[in-house]
Amino acid sequence: MLPLVAPFTEAKIRALKVGDEVHLTGIVFTGRDAVHKYLHDGGKLPPDVNLRDGILYHCGPVTLKDDQGHWKVTAAGPTTSSREEPYQAEIIRDFGIRAVIGKGGMGEKTLAACREFGCVYLHAIGGAAQVLAECVKRVRSVHFLEQFGAPEAIWELDVEAFPAVVTMDSNGNSLHRDVFAHSQAELARRL
Amino acid sequence: MSVLLESLIELIRRSSAEIPDDVNEALVRSLESEKKGTIAESAMRIIERNIELAKRKSQPICQDTGSVIFYVTCPVHFDTVTFEEVAREAVKEATRKGFLRQNSVDSITGKNDGTNLGPGSPTVHFHQHRGAATEVRLVLKGGGCENVGAQYSLPQETLHANRDLDGCRRVILDAVLQAQGKGCGPGVLGVCIGGDRATGYEFSKQQFLRLLGDRNPNPTLDALEQDILKTANDLGIGPMGFGGRTTLLGVKICAANRVPASYFVSVSYMCWAFRRQGIELDAASRISRWLY
Structure with a gap:
């Protein structure tokens, strides 16, 4: 298990390889379908959201406000990333993102962007909403809550020792591509 | 109230907070069968911890x-x-x-x-x-597992799937291949052979009401269920599509009558968070x- 701690420099990210298990500590921003489409359509980020050298998490958490008015994340696993494939490469390029967290992996366009701009894809465990919510230590802010609704909003979260696996690295390797090719060949032998 | x-x-x-016993037992067996020290095993350990935490905290x-x-x-x-x-x-x-x-x-x-x-x-x-x-x-x-559900209309030329049980087998296994990683495996398949487009999906989902360990009373469908389960688990897709030994926890298949012109195979996928x-x-x- 490798600790991956902020700041997320290009050198740290480029040193990661497919198969590495990391424990991530620092700030992550959630962003899923609505945010990706909005940014791709030329939408602007709020002035206090800076994704440069940052981490984007494909996640729509369950959130509750406590009696003092503080947000609390009570469930926070990843959502399927492939839906963002049409947008992700440009968003990595334009906003300087160093890691995308999600599940299920992404395609060739995103893999090429990871290589060119120094980014990795971190696979969190799908469905593990409680284990991952325990790693969220604080909600720093929330944006687009009214416009997009709670699951689709941008939540800025402090996470500690958040477990994930590098499944696409910045050297052009993808575990998803390899497992798909292997399983497709195995299936062909059994038909 | x-x-x-x-x-x-x-x-x-x-x-929302608790995995039913039959599914939990299958998940524990799956954790035990994964090779030690692999990322598939790590994934299953996190899943096991998640199940315990959700129940204790009464949260999703x-x-x-x-x-x-x-x-x-x-x-x-x-x-x-x-x-x-x-x-x-x-x-x-x-x-x-x-x-x-x-x-x-x-x-x-x-x-x-x-x-x-x-x-x-x-x-x-x-x-x-x-x-x-x-x-x-x-x-x-x-939604993640719902998105990887698939409905095939036979014959399906690219998959060489004819209007027979071998054709059904081919398209069901194609659905498993295509779902990898996205549907939060190891998962469970609910399948309906026949019906129309609406009832096919509806009946395929109703298969999730069956206990995982039950056996299909129809010997033909029972054999198909066992075969798909074994074949899928030999493909090396594994938990989360990380590679590994458990791709599916179960396969449940039913049949509905069809009109002569139609031959649908409807596949619903349920994630491990069943x-x-x-x-x-x-x-x-x-x-x-x-x-x-």
């Missing part, structure tokens, strides 16, 4: 608390109108308590009003019978028994 409302909120809470196993689907078996003359009204109220209240995410979006405006109520949300299927018992089953079907519970209600609408 009405007794029925209270019973349904408890059904939703438990469905997965943040995507899914489509809310009730299946009600009830006596003749049961008041379905009142039941549906109370079910809607229960969903709203369970959302307010955080057992369900604000998960229902107006498809035209894109607005999410935070109540989880709207056309088709929740869905309630009623089935009357001549007995006296009222049973309410609930499935919370997450949220399904059921209750039997007594005459006062209290929970008299848990069904899973």
Whole structure:
């Protein structure tokens, strides 16, 4: 298990390889379908959201406000990333993102962007909403809550020792591509 | 608060926070079978910890608390109108308590009003019978696994799938291949051979009400279920698509008659976070028994 701690420099990210298990500590921003489409359509980020050298998490958490008015994340696993494939490469390029967290992996366009701009894809465990919510230590802010609704909003979260696996690295390797090719060949032998 | 409302909120809470015993047993076996020191084993360990945490904290196993689907078996003359009204109220209240995410979006405006109520949300299927018992089953079907469901119309030329059982086998295994990683494996397949486009999917989902360890009373379908399960687990897709030994925890197949022109195979996929519970209600609408 490798600790991956902020700041997320290009050198740290480029040193990661497919198969590495990391424990991530620092700030992550959630962003899923609505945010990706909005940014791709030329939408602007709020002035206090800076994704440069940052981490984007494909996640729509369950959130509750406590009696003092503080947000609390009570469930926070990843959502399927492939839906963002049409947008992700440009968003990595334009906003300087160093890691995308999600599940299920992404395609060739995103893999090429990871290589060119120094980014990795971190696979969190799908469905593990409680284990991952325990790693969220604080909600720093929330944006687009009214416009997009709670699951689709941008939540800025402090996470500690958040477990994930590098499944696409910045050297052009993808575990998803390899497992798909292997399983497709195995299936062909059994038909 | 009405007794029925209270019973349904408890059904939703438990469905969202606890994995049924039959699924949990299959997940434990899957963890034991993965090779030690692999990322597949790590994934299964996190899944096991997640199940324990969700139950202890009474919070959603997965943040995507899914489509809310009730299946009600009830006596003749049961008041379905009142039941549906109370079910809607229960969903709203369970959302307010955080057992369900604000998960229902107006498809035209894109607005999410935070109540989880709207056309088709929740869905309630009623089935009357001549007995006296009222049973309410609930499935919370997450979007990630719903998205990898597939409906094939045979013959399917690219997959060399003809209108026979071998054709069914080919398309079902194609669905497993295509779902990898995205559907949060190890998962469970519910399949319907035949029917029309709507009933095919509907019956495929109803297969998730079966216990994982049961056997199909139809020997042909039973053999197909066992074959698909074994073959899928030999493909090396593994938990989360990380590579590994468990791709599926179970396969459940039913058949419905079709018109001569149509031959559909409808495949629904359920993720490992298999949220399904059921209750039997007594005459006062209290929970008299848990069904899973």
